[in-house]
Amino acid sequence: MEEYRVTFWPEGIEISVPAGTTLLEAAAEAGIALKSTCGGQGSCGRCVVRVKEGHVASEPARRKLSLPGEGYVLACRTKVLGDVQVEVPKDSRLDEHQVLLDDKQGASVESPCTLQPLCEVVSLELEPPTLTENASDWSRVQTALRRYFPETSIKVSLSTLQELAEALRQADWRVAVSLARLNGQAEVIRVTSANEKDIYGVAIDLGTTTVAVALVDLIKGRIIAQGGTYNRQSRFGDDVISRIIYATTTEQGLKELQEAALASINEVISELLKEKGISYQQVVAASLAGNTTMTHLFLGLTPKYVRLQPYIPTATEFPLVRAGETGLNIHPSAPVLVFPSVASYVGGDIVSGALFTGIAKSQELVLFVDIGTNGEMVLGNSDWLISCACSAGPAFEGGGITFGMRAMKGAIEGVEIDPATLEVKWRVIGRTKPMGICGSGLIDALAKLRRAGIIDRTGNFQEVPTPRLRRTDEGCEFVLAWKEESGNGQDIVLTEGDIKTLIRSKGAVFAGIMSLLKTVQLKLDTIDKIIIAGGFGNYLNIPNAIEIGLLPDLPLDRYIFAGNTSLKGAIEVLLCRDKWEEAREIGRKLTYLELSVGNLFMEEFVSALFLPHTDLNLFPSVASYAPKYAPGERVAG
Amino acid sequence: MEEYRVTFWPEGIEISVPAGTTLLEAAAEAGIALKSTCGGQGSCGRCVVRVKEGHVASEPARRKLSLPGEGYVLACRTKVLGDVQVEVPKDSRLDEHQVLLDDKQGASVESPCTLQPLCEVVSLELEPPTLTENASDWSRVQTALRRYFPETSIKVSLSTLQELAEALRQADWRVAVSLARLNGQAEVIRVTSANEKDIYGVAIDLGTTTVAVALVDLIKGRIIAQGGTYNRQSRFGDDVISRIIYATTTEQGLKELQEAALASINEVISELLKEKGISYQQVVAASLAGNTTMTHLFLGLTPKYVRLQPYIPTATEFPLVRAGETGLNIHPSAPVLVFPSVASYVGGDIVSGALFTGIAKSQELVLFVDIGTNGEMVLGNSDWLISCACSAGPAFEGGGITFGMRAMKGAIEGVEIDPATLEVKWRVIGRTKPMGICGSGLIDALAKLRRAGIIDRTGNFQEVPTPRLRRTDEGCEFVLAWKEESGNGQDIVLTEGDIKTLIRSKGAVFAGIMSLLKTVQLKLDTIDKIIIAGGFGNYLNIPNAIEIGLLPDLPLDRYIFAGNTSLKGAIEVLLCRDKWEEAREIGRKLTYLELSVGNLFMEEFVSALFLPHTDLNLFPSVASYAPKYAPGERVAG
Known part of the structure; x- marks a missing residue:
């Protein structure tokens, strides 16, 4: 098959691909990571590139997408038919280092343990073998180690054994032995010269x-x-x-x-x-x-x-x-x-989080909520633990929202709406021009739109006097940032559809929480502590999240941010080996509530499709906010 | 091809086989296990059956066998040429629960164990999962297995787990699970549909x-x-x-x-x-x-x-x-x-042999000798075990000998020399013309050359009146077979060098035995049983081996051939899983005597470089053989 050269700019990386290769595939081969969240289906509109020169064929996108200008195409829908020069805009690139890992707020739930790492190093000074002291290399090491681990069986893997003879002799029999301590056994992982003691x-x-x-x-x-x-x-x-x-x-x-x-x-x-x-x-x-x-x-x-x-x-x-x-x-x-899982939709990340946050040892009743693509949650204490997963959808990660994006540079993460003028101010990550809006911005926007009376409790737009609210072929939308202000030359809007999506997402999370509580026949206010996990949690404005009915209306001092508890639990088992058995016990102990069984979840979900909820008694602090514009006639949509 | 019906009695099992099928093959197909330890070579005489009726053709047995009476044949040498009725005597059947391993000579050292194989199969009828009974596939299997192995932890390897989901569903949840039982654990190896139960x-x-x-x-x-x-x-x-x-x-x-x-x-x-x-x-x-x-x-x-x-x-x-x-x-x-080793030159084959021959459980003092390229030996009983390896060289396997070859078709395996005429007769494996000489032939030749006075006690050729003894540029040689008689058109000779090599080899083995005995301060005649292992062992003529001083001069009834004990021990651990721990214990318990330390071995070796030995008191039965030609003037060499 014919091969063509594709050159990616500004890097100038040139590769050769067969005719018919998509630009998305070519970019991957060239080592250039493009955004793409629809799996190359032409529906997310994120893999935009500009064909500067050359012969390509583009299929139309799956849904209407406004491309930035002349020559711009979706890389996933565009096939190479000749040598091509392609420019990759910064916005279409995956930003390599914007994964948030940790935060000061996580400190309060850290569960420090005595340092007892999974692996340790023992220094041995072995006597070299002789004709009369002629034990095998491995027996020699094993015998020496037995002084340190008298009660433990000492093992070695085949691959480590394959290196042993030379390692001992190169180190002149003075060695550092790295061992893993697991299941009451010590297993030799590595043998090096005595001065290489860092593991x-x-x-x-x-x-x-x-x-x-x-x-x-x-x-x-x-x-x-x-x-x-x-x-x-x-x-x-x-x-x-x-x-x-x-x-x-x-x-x-x-x-x-x-x-x-x-x-x-x-x-x-x-x-x-x-x-x-x-x-x-x-x-x-x-x-x-x-x-x-x-x-x-x-x-x-x-x-x-x-x-x-x-x-x-x-x-x-x-x-x-x-x-x-x-x-x-x-x-x-x-x-x-x-890490062990609990069920198909409550995984090792949740078990790790439950380990790290210490729920399984808590005397208090703890609710642990991890909001990512799914909303997963655990309720319980040292006596019992119950968990569930609700399909919250990726809205709070920016997925399925017209201008949604992850919490990275250029994302609106906070929104203010002046109740009098309905003018909008926003806070953007990285202090640049806004390119889109991330989860915390979306929660903020929803809360502020409702408070300003721009949407009613069902999420419908109201007839309000502002040019920001406008009607399109696909319904109404609200302009958060005009194209003159934005970083991508487009009006950044929240559509009617976006708002429905957000309400479904928040409703699912809240319904999950209520389903857990009802299953164990407890009331919301029996929760002593709510731990919020996930990268998302770092930016979440709790009062706003309560105001839209995403999280329970409980005193703010019961809320704790824990950050990436999945990673933190994983770190913990490396540093405190006893924690691993604890993690396995949590996996076994955690009851899984399958929300698709019975009507419980569906009833709670339907009730939660209001802002904040159909039952305002559940949200006493929120109910007192009166929308400035009383619910009136809907803007036709 | 024509098919005939073969009916086995007293079961009355009838099967159909192509013309020319042996009765041994037919019995195997009918699920009737006949003893057969020569692999259908017609030499062990164990697969005796009686043809009651029908048309068969029997080839003669490899060696003279006395059959019980009219109609009795060797199943392995008898081909079906028409419909046949066959009676299978009890003595010819393999006993279900006795692990029988090889030739009749090995029988006396067989260590039968109750069949308790390393792996077993459990049939499970699992309830398919539902939304409320939603345990993972592996939990489901594990829970069901726990009924069978209540005290045992049940594990699975990653590669088996990778196949599990489809295996369960393809078998519609009725499965046969193969498990290995090791170290107090049960490990799932394979999951198949319920009717695949053979492992x-x-x-x-x-x-x-x-x-x-x-x-x-x-x-x-x-x-x-x-x-x-x-x-x-x-x-x-x-x-x-x-x-x-x-x-x-x-x-x-x-x-x-x-x-x-x-x-x-x-x-x-x-x-x-x-x-x-x-x-x-x-x-x-x-x-x-x-x-x-x-x-x-x-x-x-x-x-x-x-x-x-x-x-x-x-x-x-x-x-x-x-x-x-x-x-x-x-x-x-x-x-x-x-299998574990003992040292660099006493390996897992010896541990396996020691396991199979039951030395480590013996009340009697046992000497186990495996003569291959090295001579390895174990001496001991249930209280102690000591081993050593001597560099016997490959002479007894035909290596390093001018016309040496392995014990296969065309090899001289037995030699007779007429004391009067010094004429030579030989027995050749496969009844063909001789191509060379194998280990048992070499031992025979050495014994007979000495007895005929053709060589003296040091192995030097004597001046004797026969054209078979001749001188070449490289010394003297003795013609065993003239080129007219041989299968390769060459005179098959034993050279002076060959004889020296053989004496060094036999000396090394005997010196090894003596070194073990002296180390534990025991005399030769305290040995109750000598077990000879190795493919070689099957053909060894013990009196000749004693006569040349390869093996100790002890009553022949103390000698036992055990065949390929390395393989037999390996079979045993598959069929009797407790034997594996026994093998590991033998490996640990066996003391290794390093012969290169000190002078013990070297002194014994030098003393053993005579036929049979410098110390004739060690070989009382041999000493009485007077060579016909008294040691006289050497033929110049």
């Missing part, structure tokens, strides 16, 4: 959208570097469902997704190691927390039945695997602790 | 020269096929030392040797599986016994320091590995039990 672990949060990695010094018990990137699986679809479909309907689909997740993780690991001047062999342990689908894909387990009723994962507890088996680019014998 | 294991004897494999039915507790081939490593050198040099001085040498061993083993396995119509996934367990170098090469461990003083192997106990890790072409999750 590290990596904690991995494998999210559907982003991957976060912490590099941990196992001797000092410290996080020494953190990093993140987008999950490269994104090009196969935005959410777990589209990934599952890809994995189970495409030949090699599961393998492709597994490799994409691995490539994302390995990329971050290798950057962190490079930054710190650490070799991959020094990383002797790993832990990984992810939702059930991500965990299945990472381990090469089919996620097919996670999607199909009755939603059954292959496993919720996973075998102890070695880095070499998984493809993680660290020491091949390093154990990889993969 | 198999392979026992492997990885020898320096040959590879032997037994395919074992783990349900019925029977060996169903055996096969062997040459170790393909041979092209890198004949003995372990040359292999070690290749492995450690050639780039990729270790990998090449590892792959060569694997290819040899996999070839035999695949032939056996093809022969029996078994798929590789049905083979769910393996065991492997080999000398220390072979074991290191199989596992990819460097054998470098096995060769260099002080002769240290990387390990003597090996991690439990999976077939997938090793490259064995059976079910990738199958456990591979690799």
Whole structure:
């Protein structure tokens, strides 16, 4: 087949591809990461590039998209038919380092443990063998180690054994032995010369959208570097469902997704190691927390039945695997602790979060809420734990919202609306011109629109005197930022559809919370502590979230932000090995409430499709806000 | 091809087979297990059946066998030429619960165990999951298995888990689960539909020269096929030392040797599986016994320091590995039990032999001798065990001898010399013209040459009146077979050098035995039982071996042939799982005597370089043989 050259600018990277390759595929091959959240379906409109020169063929997008100007095309819908010069706008690129990892607010729920790392190092001065003292190399090491671990059986993996003879002799029998302590056994991971005593672990949060990695010094018990990137699986679809479909309907689909997740993780690991001047062999342990689908894909387990009723994962507890088996680019014998799941939609990320936040040891009644693409939540204390997952949708991550975007540079993260003039002010991440609006901005906007009387309690636009409210072919929309103010030359609007989507999302989360409470027959105000997790949680304005009915109307001092608890729990098991058994117990102990059984959730959901709720008694503090413009005639939509 | 009906009595089982099928094959197909330890060669005489009626053709047996009476035939030598009625005597049947392993000579040292195979199959009828009974696939299986293994932790490997979801659904939740029972754990190896209940294991004897494999039915507790081939490593050198040099001085040498061993083993396995119509996934367990170098090469461990003083192997106990890790072409999750070694030159083959022959449980004092390229021996009883290895060289396997060859078709295996005429008669394997001489022939020749006074006690040729003794540029030689009689057109001779080599070899073995005895301060006649192992052992003429001073001069009834005990021990651990821990204990318990330390061995060796020995008191029965020609003037050499 004919091959053509595609050159990407401003880098000037040139590659050769067969005729008919899409520009999205070509960019991936050139190592240029384009935004794409619809899996190349031509519906998200994020992979916009400009064809400067050359012969291409573009199929029309799936939905109406306004492209920035002449020559702009969707990379996923555009095929190469000759040599091409392509410019990749900054906005279409995945920003590599905008994954948020940690925050000061998380400090209050940290559960410090005595440093007792998963792996440790023992220095041995061995007597060299002689004709009369002729034990094998491994017996020699094992015997010496027994002084340190008298009660423990001491094992070694085949790959470590393969290196042992030379390692001992190169180190002239004075060695540092790295061991993992697991299940009452000590397992030798690595043998080096006596002066190489530093060992590290990596904690991995494998999210559907982003991957976060912490590099941990196992001797000092410290996080020494953190990093993140987008999950490269994104090009196969935005959410777990589209990934599952890809994995189970495409030949090699599961393998492709597994490799994409691995490539994302390995990329971050290798950057962190490079930054710190650490070799991959020094990383002797790993832990990984992810939702059930991500965990299945990472381990090469089919996620097919996670999607199909009755939603059954292959496993919720996973075998102890070695880095070499998984493809993680660290020491091949390093154990990889993969957090157990609870069910198909309550995964290891939630178990890790429950571990880190200490719910399972709490005397108080705790509600733990992780709002990502799904809303997952755990309610309970040291006696019992119950969890559920509601399909909140990706709205709070910017998905499915016309100008929605993740909390990154250019995102409106706060909105003010003057009650008198209905004029809008916004706060933008990175203090630049706004390009879109992220979750916290959306919550803010919804609260302020309602407070200003621009929308009513059902989310319908009201007849209000402002040019910002306008009607289009597809219904009404409200202009948050005029194109003269915006960073992309477009009016940034919230449409009627966006508002409905947001209300459904917030309604689902609140209905999940209520379903848990009703199942255990408790009232909202019995909750002593609400812990909010997820990257999202870092920017959430709690009063606004209460005002729109996303979160319960409880005193603000009961709320705690915990940040990326999935990653933090993963770090914890590396530093405190007893925590691993605790995590496994949480996985077993957590009852899963399947919301698709019975009417409970659906009834709660319908009741929650108002701002804040049909039952205003649930929101006493909110009910007192009177909208300036009383609900009146709807603007025709 | 014409098909005939064969009916076996007293069961009355009738099957249809093509003309020319042997009764042994037909019985196997009918599910009737006949004793057969020569592999259908017509030499063991165990598969005796009575043809009551019908048309058959019997070939004569390989050796003279007395059959019980009219109509009795060897099933392996009898072909079906019409419909046949066959009666199977009880004595010819394999007892279901006794692990019978090889030839009749081995019988007396067989250690029958109750059938308790390493792997077993459990049938499960699982309830399909529902929205309310939504445990994961693996939890469902695990819970159901717990009824069978209440006290045991139940594990699964990642690769098995990867197949689980589809396996359960394809079998419509009625499954057969194959599990390995090891270290107090049950590990799921394979999940299939409920009617696939047959599982198999392979026992492997990885020898320096040959590879032997037994395919074992783990349900019925029977060996169903055996096969062997040459170790393909041979092209890198004949003995372990040359292999070690290749492995450690050639780039990729270790990998090449590892792959060569694997290819040899996999070839035999695949032939056996093809022969029996078994798929590789049905083979769910393996065991492997080999000398220390072979074991290191199989596992990819460097054998470098096995060769260099002080002769240290990387390990003597090996991690439990999976077939997938090793490259064995059976079910990738199958456990591979690799027999522990004792030291660099006493390997897993000896531990396996010690296990099979039951030395470690014996009340009597047992000497176990395995004569291959090295002579390895174990002395002891249930209280203590000591072992050593002496560099006997490959002479008894035909190596280093001018016309030496292995015990195969065309090899002289027995020699007679007429004391009066000095004329020679020989017995050739396969009743063809002689091509060379194998180990048992060499021992015979040495004994007969001495008895006829053709050589003296030091092995030097004497002036005797026969044209067979002649002088060449390289010394004297004795013609065993004239070129007119031989199969290769050459005079088959034994040279002076050959005789020196043989004396050194037999001296080394005997010196090893004496060194063990002196170390524990015991006399020769305290040995209650001498077990001879090795392929060689099957053909050895004990009186001749004593006469040349290879083996101790003890009553013949103390001698037992055990055949390939390395393979037999490997089979045993597959059929009796408790034996594996016993094997590991033998490995730990066996004291290793390093013969290169001190002068003990060297002194014994020098004393043993006579026929039979310098100290004739050690060989009272031999000393009485007076050579016909008294030691006189040497023929110039």
